Every structure is written in C-alpha cells, then in structure tokens.
Amino acid sequence: MKCSLVWFRFDLRLADNPALTAAVERGEPVIPVFVWSPAEEGKWVAGAASRWWLHQSLQSLDAGLRRCGSRLIVRREPTLKTLRELIVRTRADAVFWNRRYEPAIVSRDQTIQKKLQDSGVTVHTFNTALLFEPDTIRTTAGKPFQVFTPFWRTCLKSREPAAPLPAPRRLQGPKRWPVSVPVTALELEPEIDWAGGLRTAWRPGEPGARAALRRFINDGLCGYAADRDRPDVAGTSRLSPHLHFGEIGPRQVWDAMRSGVAGPYLRQLGWREFAHHLLVHFPQTPDQPLRPEYDRFPWRDDGKLLGVWQRGRTGYPIVDAGMRELWTTGWMHNRVRMIVGSFLVKDLLIPWQRGAKWFWDTLVDADLANNTLGWQWTAGCGADAAPFFRLFNPVGQGERFDPEGAYVRRWVPELAEVPARWIHRPWQAPVTVLRDAGIVLGKDYPKPIVDHAAARERALRAFGRMRKR
C-alpha cells in the first residue's frame, strides 16, 4: 500500500492547507510530519519566544489531527534523511508541502525536492502563506517592485486570491504509525519558566487563531482606521504570530473581510506581502541595507546602551513601555515598534541589525520578511523606507498616541501615579509632582539616557557625513 507524507512547516493548520488537502484528495493514507531543523535555518533560527510559541502550536496541531483520526509525527533534523527514512518505512511515494520564502529555506527545500524526485518520489508544493506569489508580481518592465503603493495596486489588479479550502473532516492513517518523539523532546520551551506573560497574552494554535480573527472582525475592524495607532486601545488584530506560524492563512483573513470597512486592514496584509516580495528578490537584506551607502553610516555600536534599550531603561516612558511589553508578552504594538526603532537607530545611532536581532529573539511573531522590512524602513536604508531624517520625537509620539498615559502606566508601573500632563516627560515635572507620585528620578525611574534634541542634531549630522563621503 502507498501513502502520502505531508510535511508541515509554517502552515500549522488544517483549514485552507492546500498541501494537506491535496494529499487527502489523493486517496492514500496520509502521514503528517514535522521536522525540527534549527541547523538548517541558517543564521535565522527561531528565537526563544518563537520556540515557545512553536511548542504550543505543535501540540495544538497534534490535537487537531487526532480529532480527525490522525496524529503528528515529530522528528528532528536532518530533514532530508528523516523524510527518506519515513518514505522507506511507510512506503510513501509522494510528499506534499507548502512553500516558505526565507532565502536559506528556499535553497534547502529546492535541494530536498530535487533529491526526493531523483529517487522516484513525487513532490507537490503549494503557496498558502501569501495572497500573491512573489514571482508573479512585476513592474511593467518585468522587475520587482521597490515602492509599496504601485506594488499593492498591481496585486489588487491581478487575480483575486483563491477562496480558502475547508479543513478535511477525517484523515486516513497508515496501518502502522512510524515512530515519533513527543513535542517536549524538541526542548523548545525555556528551561527557566519565563513564559508566564506569554501564556496570559496568547492562545497559540489554529483554534486560538480563528478566535482572534473572529474577535477582531466583531469588535475591532470598524474602529481599526481610527484606533490602529493607539497602543492604549486594543485596536489591532494581534494576528501576526498566528499568521507567521500559519495557524491561519491570509486567504482566510481576506475571505472573512469582504466588507467595505476592511480596506485599511487589508492594506496591512499588503505590507506583509510586500515584505515577502522584497525578501525573495533581495535575499541579502536581513543583514545588509538595501541602499548600500548605509554601510558607510557612522554607527556607534555601543553594547551598554543597547542593553539599556533592551531592558526598557532609557528614561523615555513610551520607549520603555514598548520594550517591556515586548519582554513580557512577546509582542509590541506597531506604532511603538516604530518609536523604539527610531530611538535605537537615530537617537542612539546603534545599527538597525542589533534591533532586528533583539526583536528576532523576543517577538512571538518574529518573521524574517516582516522584521527585515520593518527595521530597514525605520533606519531609512530599505525600499520605500522612511527617510533617515524622519525622526520620531518620543515625547510627542507618546502624547499623541497615548494621550492619557494608560499604555505607559500599564508597562512602566513606577510611573503609574504621574499625572498625564507629565507622564511622557517626567524629567520636566515639578519636584512636588514627582514627590506626590512617589518617585525619585534616577532611582525609581531613570533620567533620559540622551537628550532627544541633541541626539536629533547628532543624527542629522551623521546622516550628512554619510552622504558627503
């Protein structure tokens, strides 16, 4: 008897999973497989927060498969060897998977596909991570886009994304299941349990993803355009980690949002598409600025200041609130990501790659395409990026987008009693105000590590020097 392997990666769901559906439709028994392969991911191995999420998501996927009469076979790398061994043991003659777009993974997968085909196994790959396949979107000159708006306009003019596929109801298993290790054997969870904040904030897995989408469509979508920039209001979808791990697919989101008010949100999905488009066409950008002149930028790679930023001790409340939200929950509001990013790159002149690395390790939604786009945008060195001289004022941004200071109070509790008028600039508050709030600056909460006005001038001078050289 023949059978089909379905190799799960960042598509940890049963619904709208074309690889799984195609395998089921083939009619032979289906063996779902996950292979943990950190050494094959190149420089960008899942960080600690992502590994925590992956652990939960794999268990959820296994539970979902068991409800369909199946189960998840979990193994460790090397992937090709593992797949071959499973093929021999189960007499599988076809392997199905959904494509990934990270440069190291693309080349690994091509090798695996070729070697499997050379040994007589059929390979079927699918796109389910993106609404539009990166190769199919081109300028009229046939080149990749480097500006978002024409890119997205071209996407919207091209063929409408396919309707999402239903989840299979039952999966036929083999007579004998191959050996699997328990998910815990992958040692994805931290040894010291620091993940309490993550557990409170998230419900990884396909059912949690679906619930998050429902909640957003019912409560959030109408106010999205108005609230999406407000970290003190739960105005965003919080779908990013679910999308990254493929617990829900962009087609499902697209399909669920056919109402007219969805435009501004779907545009954000457009940025996700654009990020993957750029990563595919400019594979060096996770490490290298797209605009090469930024290699000559006079950065100040100060490890001590980097540590202060990472721990949320800069003395700028909106920056510190963001960094602590990230550390506690594995996530940060996008507006605040731009603010802390601008602060690291422009106020501290620390290379954007340090920020990207920190986000990579601490975000549950760490995604190579999105993270790369975000940091190159912030640093001004990417495609369609914010110009370098567009500096965020951390006080002004705080007052504009967290006017009552509720976001700061939540994540920087030592400032909880500071009145709204001073909460984004406590160093300017009268001594009596600070005394009444029960804090001593420099002791309970740091004084600003740099003076923003001076830092701004310094950044503009550095930018000028880069351009002159």
Added chain:
DNA sequence: TGAAATGTTGGGGCG
C-alpha cells in the same frame, strides 16, 4: 507611518 524651522494669514486688542 515626523518634526522643527520658517513663512503666511487674519483676527483682535489697543493707542
């Protein structure tokens, strides 16, 4: 998906 500096306009107080 910036912010500061600089320029312009117009209303109102006041001699």
Added chain:
DNA sequence: ACGCCCCAACATTTC
C-alpha cells in the same frame, strides 16, 4: 477709523 503689534492657526520648507 486707522495702523500697528501680537499671536494663534495653518501652510511650506528643510533636514
């Protein structure tokens, strides 16, 4: 009634 100044509000330029 008139001119002058001040300043807020808004627009434009610059980095």
